Amino acid sequence: MADEQKPEGSQQPPPAAKPAAPKPAAPAPKPPATMAATPWTSEMARDLKERFGERVKETSTYLGQNFIVTTPDGAIPVLEYLKLEADFDYLVDITAVDWPKRADRFDLVWVVYSFARNERVRIKTCIFDGFKPPTAVGAHLTANWLEREVFDMFGIEFDGHPDMRRILMPDEWSGHPLRKDYSILQQDQRWVQENLGIESGQ
């Protein structure tokens, strides 16, 4: 809530000119490169903490949007719990964010929505490159294509997925385009030459 009100004041122009300056003003002074999230306290957050213990690392709120940070093995149980016990029956999206400098390189994000509560929650977890997170297809059929896209773009393989193939890029393509170390000009030279018959590969 605190950071929701912050931008409405007269302080609006400064944050953009100097993004790091006003942020430490609201919470305690922090290194500027972290998200100024505040703890999310609600009945559900308490329930989750009680039920999953260590596996739920953090329940927070940023810009009025709630998210749950779990350990890699906790995400799917939390997803299933939310579906069965808390009516979060609509899996909106699965995606990932690449942070190549971090040891646990990828953020994996699930967005779930509850029609009954009209509430949206994100589940986040950090995984290292090569970790195979379990699939969510068992809980939500829509996860099938969404996970395939994450695999295609980031090279994160989902364990137990019924059809772990690329979905947007050609099957034989090498490399995963949305990784940060994949240059925007980069392409699979060999694939282009072989399949499109373009000698220069351009």
Added chain:
Amino acid sequence: MPDSTFLDSTELVLNMGPQHPSTHGVLRVILKLDGEKVMGTSCVIGYLHRGVEKIAENRTWAQFNPYVDRMDYVAAVSNGLGYCLAVEKLLGVEAPPRAQAVRVILTELNRIASHLVWLGTHALDIGAITPVFYCFREREEALNIFEKYCGARLTTHAFRIGGLLYETYDGFEREVKAFCKMFPPKVDEYEELLTNNRIWAGRLKNVGVLTADECKEYGVTGPVLRAAGVKWDLRKAQPYSGYEKYDFEIPTRENGDTYDRYIVRMREMRQAVRIIEQAVEGMPEGPIMGKVPKVIKPPVGEAYVSIEAPKGELGYYVVSDGSVQPYRVRVRPPSFVNLQALDRMVRGGLVADVVAVIGTLDIVLGEVDR
């Protein structure tokens, strides 16, 4: 599935697309058939993949704005609105009331234009030639308003982060009102052609049924979900851009078949006219641009913002690392997610119904593949 069927005939694997007029773009569907009956399908997509999300990471926040129009190019205004709202959320800015009203007018006009493209092409797929000419005639009127407003008809780039770049042109309100007056009788015309037409009903009723539970399982949203009886529309559930001020209904139907989706979309067009009328009637005066700095640098953080696009929930998950470029922009495209339900909808049906179902899903391949 058994390998052999009646008289030991084997199943036929038929390739449909990517260059097929009724796949609405470059969608390839591999059909497994037993005679006329569909035993299963497999979609091959990605022919239009342009790496929109990768492009975002190499442009500034404002520079990426025109790119989103190229995803769902028949509803470019909605794409732009979703992106602007997402970045505004990160920045903590809100568009001024006048800008919000203009945004609502243009977005709803775009919903009508998008539904008209759907209706025309869907009817064409089924075999009704006439509606497409009618639909494109009225769509032209909506596109003319876009063109006069921002110079572009299709990929409009109508909105900017924080509000609008252009004030409305002289006669904007008059023309929008004239459109609202002209349009509902035209919807009557379409309905006269189709709603009680025996061939139309025969081809659509009980075809491609998707129940409410199946919709939720597959994450299907938009008119497909509403035709299955779920009264859910993000404009009502989580209003944005001032939608809470307008009085309109969410049309729903019970059966979740192709005919019901047709009815829902027809009613949505009428509701869109209602919203436009209210918005243009009570359009406030004032500035059209919020207090947004020249160089957009949202504070470190992330947000998921979604809107009710003509095709369903269009979401943007944006991550900022505090620099001038987005760290990550994820688009949650309604067409991509809805298309996944195609297999469930056509399995067990006839091969001719596949065409009807692809039409009723209202997919745009530019958005499926991004």
